[in-house]
Amino acid sequence: MNTLAEAPHKEPSEKEILTGLQEKVSASRLSLFLQCRLKFFFRYVLRLKKPKTPSLHVGNSVHSVLKTWNKARWLQKPLTLKQAHNAYIEAWSDTSEGMPVWEAGEEDAEKTTGWRLVETYLRESHVPADLKPDAVEVPVEADLVNHGLPRLIGILDLVQRRQIIDYKTSATTPNPEKVAHTTEIQTTGYAILYRHNTGQKESGMALHHLVKLKNPKVVITTMPPMTRHQENRLFRQMEAYVTGLQHEQFVPSPGMHCSSCEFFNECRRH
Known part of the structure; x- marks a missing residue:
């Protein structure tokens, strides 16, 4: 019989956290660092x-059911609308990442909104149900040590x-030109990950x-393959990230952007 008590879990020190952040970076971490370094510090270092926001909960629930739908397509066993709805209800009830604090009547309204988004997307068949995907929700990495950069990590929703x-x-409704610019870190990062792994x-x-x-809609913004200029710009942004952490x-x-920041009070006191 083992009488030794299990060693208590030791939280990493701030130095250890900073070291880990310099070794790996995702598009979302990089984007946040370039947007506001103090916000990055509050979220990823401290x-x-x-609390989870209502809009984030809706987005996560919608994303979850679309992931389930795409995985079923990959298995070539497309979901029925009823199965998709059941997947949505299950995702909505998931408390693993916390639940928002709802105002009176807000949860039911947001829950309905989320499902209407999913229903609209599936009904309009922007991706045919019988077309097998190349990949669904694949975690990928790219070792950029030859460029003197940290490992790039990410998850591809769908290929x-x-x-x-x-x-x-x-x-x-998104503006195509602005969306292409504001999401460039993410899309360029995904292109690098795709090329590195395939x-x-x-x-x-x-x-x-x-x-x-009020009447949900789907807007698709398409962009050409990554250019060398975009790749070089991302590499320079990653260099700024590493230097800033060091x-x-x-x-x-x-x-x-401060008006909607969850760390507004902490920032004011910093």
Whole structure:
């Protein structure tokens, strides 16, 4: 009989966390660091926990059922609408990442909104149910040590006929030019990951926005394959990320985005 008590879990030190962040980076971490280094510090270094927002919960639930739908297509066993709805209900009830604090009547309204987005997407058949995907929700990495950069990590939502597809929920209709610019870190990162792991060049990118209007709609923004200029720009951004972490340059970046930041109070007190 083992009488030794299990060693208590030891939380990593701030130095250990910073070292780990310099070894691997995702598009979302890089984007946040470039948006506001202090917000990055609160979320990824101090690891401050904040309640889940209603919009994030809707987005996660929609994303989950689309993932289930695409995996069923990959198995060539397409879901019925009823099965998709059951998957949505299960995703909505998932509390593993916390649940938002709802106002009176808000949860039912948001739950209905989320399902209407899914139903609209499936009904309009933007990706045919009988077309087998190349890949669904695949975690991938790219070792960029030859460029003096950290390992790039990410998860590809969907690859269809060598086109990289990413799902997003939005409250407003996206502008194609602005979307292409604001998501460039993500789309370029995905292209690098795809090429590194397949040895092939992607046929292009597509962002499938599920827009939460009174009459939900789907807006698809397509983009050509990654250019050498975009790859070089991402590498320079990653260099700035590494340098900033090495020197612990966690400075705030005040601006319009602060009004919706979950760390507003912490920033004001910092």
